[in-house]
Amino acid sequence: MPFVDIHSNEDYCALYYITNTTFNNVAGFDFDKPTVCILPPQFLDSGWLDSQFEDPRLNDDYNIIAFDIPRCCGQSEFRPSGRTDSWTDAADLALASRALNLPPMHILAFEGMATTCALRFAALFPEMCLSLALCNVPPETELMWIYSAYNELIQTWCYTEDIEGYEYIASEAVTFAFGANTSVALRDEVIGYWSTNTYPQKRQRALSQANLVMNRTPLPPAALQSITQPILMIHGDANETAPRKYAERLATELKAIFYPVKGGAGYLNLTPGTASIVNQVYVKFLSRLPRARSDPPEYPTSTHERMRDALSMLERITGETTMSTRDPMCPLSFCALEDKVVKTQTEMMRHYGKEQTLAFVPFNPVTKRPLRRYSERPKDEWAELEKEGTPASRRYTAAGTSVNERPLPMPQSEPILPNEGRLRKANFNAMQSVEKQVIKGSMAKVVGSQTPTLQKLFL
Template structure:
């Protein structure tokens, strides 16, 4: 897998898929120059906690590749991306990483498909702060503008159980319980749903055990530091937007999604929100056919207009100083404008007064993560802990 170095702090793992014009077969490449220049680009954003492999049912699908060159990244602190853990990472930083990557790869403005509500928040910030990089947004789920006290409490409880569990059961159960609560609330557990939950929780078992609490904390902070949309942010999104939202979602409800989307007064022509019957919040991978049908029907007129404008396929150049000023204005934070505009590390909304508390949290996680226990009894630490070989295999 190729790595794209954005700064000394982050190198993004990425994957490009395209359809060979002659054989019509799917191909992978490290270089956008290998892709058909006449095709628009689709950027697919994966959910927080997972990686780009979650979206391969989309990024490798021939129907999508007929229409797009497709690129996907492992976000900062995710997957195979290499990044330095910092308190100053939030959803805006992840969005800025995408903008800097688009510029470094000399891509034209992209159409964005966000595969869950957390990815949708990244896409919205990308479109608001870097509008020159985005043609359209297709969002699979939209969280409420402001979380309820019960949701905030659930997030804190889940975070604590993942990073500083009292028992192995606390950690093991929260992976499944949290996923069902947030993404499948209101939907009965059955065999198909359990396989999806297993598919989601597998990466968390491997990547975020208690012995890697610091890594888990770096990801969790992006969601825990989430700030409600400001009026200025909503007014800054001018690209066309379509949202698919599961009608049966009981935590991030359809009504809350409708209410939040109604505040985006400047979105482009054809913007709309559609509810999916008999569907939870998480639509990938259980509702891929619905996503494909709705996305293609919605995007086709826009692709025709883009094809009539040669400029739409020309690489866009951002003035990152202007983008940084936009972020400062959107969140009414003058500190932001004083930072270095030539690194995506600067594009965050963490105030200097907040940094000591966040650093103390990460320091605590780092001190706790060396503690280990056995998930399956017997007292021997699991293979992913930092315990010695003798401790892991006492029977030898």
């Protein structure tokens, strides 16, 4: 399997990647074709990009490479650390591109973690980035009600102790991310993927992904001004977790082309209808740009010198005067989080790592497959009987939700202040999460209450 090893005195990671070449390597790239780098949607990996890799409009006319970035997703391996943010993801992508001798690329990024990484990559390494296409850009910081939901979900997720509890919280996460009307097949597929890739025995990996989402910081104005590449922003106008108004505001600041997908919500690349629209709009966007070749680049400076220049640029952007003293070959040196946030993330990483190898595993250790499909789980007959007056044949819709539970509209709130959420998390005690019991209920009721903590809302 293809990996790029990135190592330094302080850090190590191995980034997994795939390509659309015959032997899945960059040596098979056609020099006459432009190269597109795809960053997968958050909480998933490059294996969920079939709609792009199998579309002849992209596959036939472009060299395609997709990384499992951030390093805590997919098949990439990493050493857990509290010094990670989207700037470190951008440094990972740059080091991997230099190691593979990749030409300047068009970047196609899906959802929150990927789009924040792509923007920072374009700011620090403009010569490597020909254009940006950003799908479903989130607000500059997480909305308060979403932050509260994530805070509860991640703790319950990482410390569940049985298959029923894991399936329940995973289903709630699907509803939260994809919507209440998610099809049975997609729900089964997503929960099956999480069951074999992000489960309690890998809770440090899950926490690392949550930290990137919950602790992200706004992109400084100096960084926005340094992004001069052509930009396309595609956004689902029905996306309630990433409201359209914030994406439109960023598009105005970046002078980007903004394309709303009518009826589109989250994860535009996974639904067949919206995936085709995204591909069509993206190909038309690329066709209007000068056609670039993919000849092996001739770098004027060494990798060490280029990363040192990027670190100096990041120092000017953030105003953090100690960055120039850090090791430029270590991606962790690019972390721009405040010291107290790094300390909090480090403490939480240590807590989550305790007895991690003894935690619950929701798959068969021999076959490495989920214990069962979510749709094939035994139904709770007592809960069924509570729905008085509803015939058994009509109690559930095709999406697996109760016909008596109509999805409630998502609450409205503003993004959290830069430090507000992190100060709450500093007092987290992992041992308290072990003792929590999963109390079942509708996610619509959970997010509709907008209370500071969601444990009381699973009722």
